[in-house]
Amino acid sequence: MINEKRVRLLQKGNETNGPVIYWMSRDQRVHDNWALLYSQKLALEKKKNLGVVFNLVPNFLGATIRQYGFMLKGLQQVESELKKFNIPFFLTQGNPDFVIPRVLNDLNASILVSDFDPLKIKRIWKRDVAKKINIPFFEVDAHNIVPCIFVSNKVEFGAYTIRPKIHKALPEFLDEFPELKKMKSSELQSEKINWTEIINSLEVNKNVKEVDWIKPGEVNAQISLKEFLDNKLDKYSEDRNDPNKNALSNLSPYLHFGQISAQRVALTVEQFYKKNPSAEAFLEELIVRRELADNFCYYNPKYDSFEGFPDWAKKTLNDHRKDKREFTYTLEEFEQAKTHEELWNAAQMEMVRTGKMHGYVRMYWAKKILEWSKSPEEALRIAIDLNDKYELDGRDPNGYVGCAWSIGGVHDRAWTERPVFGKVRYMNFNGAKRKFDVQSYIDKYIK
Ligand code: FAD
Numbered sequence: 001m002i003n004e005k006r007v008r009l010l011q012k013g014n015e016t017n018g019p020v021i022y023w024m025s026r027d028q029r030v031h032d033n034w035a036l037l038y039s040q041k042l043a044l045e046k047k048k049n050l051g052v053v054f055n056l057v058p059n060f061l062g063a064t065i066r067q068y069g070f071m072l073k074g075l076q077q078v079e080s081e082l083k084k085f086n087i088p089f090f091l092t093q094g095n096p097d098f099v100i101p102r103v104l105n106d107l108n109a110s111i112l113v114s115d116f117d118p119l120k121i122k123r124i125w126k127r128d129v130a131k132k133i134n135i136p137f138f139e140v141d142a143h144n145i146v147p148c149i150f151v152s153n154k155v156e157f158g159a160y161t162i163r164p165k166i167h168k169a170l171p172e173f174l175d176e177f178p179e180l181k182k183m184k185s186s187e188l189q190s191e192k193i194n195w196t197e198i199i200n201s202l203e204v205n206k207n208v209k210e211v212d213w214i215k216p217g218e219v220n221a222q223i224s225l226k227e228f229l230d231n232k233l234d235k236y237s238e239d240r241n242d243p244n245k246n247a248l249s250n251l252s253p254y255l256h257f258g259q260i261s262a263q264r265v266a267l268t269v270e271q272f273y274k275k276n277p278s279a280e281a282f283l284e285e286l287i288v289r290r291e292l293a294d295n296f297c298y299y300n301p302k303y304d305s306f307e308g309f310p311d312w313a314k315k316t317l318n319d320h321r322k323d324k325r326e327f328t329y330t331l332e333e334f335e336q337a338k339t340h341e342e343l344w345n346a347a348q349m350e351m352v353r354t355g356k357m358h359g360y361v362r363m364y365w366a367k368k369i370l371e372w373s374k375s376p377e378e379a380l381r382i383a384i385d386l387n388d389k390y391e392l393d394g395r396d397p398n399g400y401v402g403c404a405w406s407i408g409g410v411h412d413r414a415w416t417e418r419p420v421f422g423k424v425r426y427m428n429f430n431g432a433k434r435k436f437d438v439q440s441y442i443d444k445y446i447k
């Protein structure tokens with residue numbers, strides 16, 4: 001059963017007798033995918049074929065071979081898993097507003113289904129595609145447990161305002177997924193995809209190397225989930241702010257690329273780990289914090305700029321715009337970890353080397369960029385640029401909110417006023433020292 005509140009008709013149209021097409025983008029997985037399940041429901045009801053299209057764009061918000069490699073290896077597994085269900089997978093390349101209408105036309109598609117994504121770039125893609133097609137165009141929120149547009153119709157002030165709305169809706173939306181059914185084999189076939197050729201032909205930055213500590217794809221995501229829940233959930237509450245402890249789930253790259261469903265993670269915790277002392281703390285991050293980020297990006301189009309900060313933060317940062325900066329660094333100096341503070345340099349090196357900076361350190365890392373940049377605008381741009389260039393989980397609503405929380409007080413409150421930060425929450429080396437053994441963290445990343 002699919003809750004219709006997860007589905008939105010973006011544009012009416014006239015069906016053909018061709019296949020239902022799911023334009024996969026944010027949720028790159030076969031199982032536990034509401035957009036794919038809804039596409040199959042339509043196809044079975046209307047006795048039509050079903051196909052999946054993924055359109056590869058030549059560049060995406062500063063992504064490098066590190067992220068494209070992870071994503072494409074995951075998509076390769078999507079293709080072979082779909083084959084077991086007789087669902088052809090079409091990989092197209094180019095600008096979606098040109099390529100998607102063309103492939104829909106080539107396939108004589110009857111209905112188009114897409115997955116929800118609050119990022120501006122995705123909303124522009126869909127708007128442009130909608131202008132050029134006249135078949136029904138649906139959007140399904142396959143990323144959030146409580147659909148983003150259902151849980152609230154406005155920008156929420158913070159976790160404390162969205163949490164009750166989410167918790168009230170969870171009994172209805174934290175429901176079990178139906179199984180994907182096998183389709184009858186049909187004349188709808190996709191041609192063989194030469195994945196090596198596709199990866200080699202990418203014109204993205206190839207100096208940010210792929211990482212090998214995490215294996216991409218839907219199956220590896222499930223293995224990581226089980227490993228975390230069995231071996232690390234117990235200590236999550238107490239250890240999650242200590243970057244020297246391997247206490248986090250490391251699910252964010254899988255969640256970012258949609259290789260695992262947050263709803264599946266939450267269902268697993270509810271079913272098998274309910275009694276765990278850390279279950280609540282983990283679900284708070286996974287459900288409330290994550291859905292709060294989608295809410296911010298969807299209802300605040302300026303989610304990646306100073307304009308998007310709350311009024312109190314804009315005012316206080318403006319009041320302190322002229323404060324003397326003890327140190328200022330350029331993007332390059334930050335990027336090469338050339339600041340005066342070893343802890344910050346170590347955090348930068350963790351991100352550059354592993355593609356995943358520890359969550360606690362990320363807050364300190366971004367706040368120091370505010371302190372050591374010429375302006376809050378420049379600080380936000382540098383934080384986003386570096387985060388999106390090196391992080392596997394970058395280019396994500398969580399990242400824009402993470403940077404805006406750190407630099408512009410988004411979803412936070414005013415604190416004691418001080419130079420440069422004004423009333424934006426301050427964090428520093430001494431604060432970190434109280435939380436964990438900073439020297440061993442530094443030694444680990446600063447040879
Ligand atoms: P865990 O603690 O195991 O959390 C599990 C899941 O809960 C995460 O994968 C994520 O989906 C969610 N979650 C946890 N913390 C947060 C949070 N603060 N906000 C929203 N969701 C959260 N997260 C990204 O996914 N992509 C980013 O680009 C990103 N950039 C950030 C930048 C800054 C400056 C800050 C302060 C935070 C950023 N975060 C980002 C949020 C958070 O740090 C990461 O989600 C988390 O560290 C991912 O590691 P994990 O999955 O092992 O975390």
Ligand code: FO1
Pocket residue numbers: 024025026027055056057058060063067068071117118119256257394395396397
């Ligand atoms: N989505 C696409 O539909 N096509 C792409 O080629 C594509 C590339 C890409 C590269 C890096 C990255 O982090 C994300 C990328 N995405 C792409 C989007 C991704 O699927 C997510 O939807 C968003 O980044 C999260 O909202």
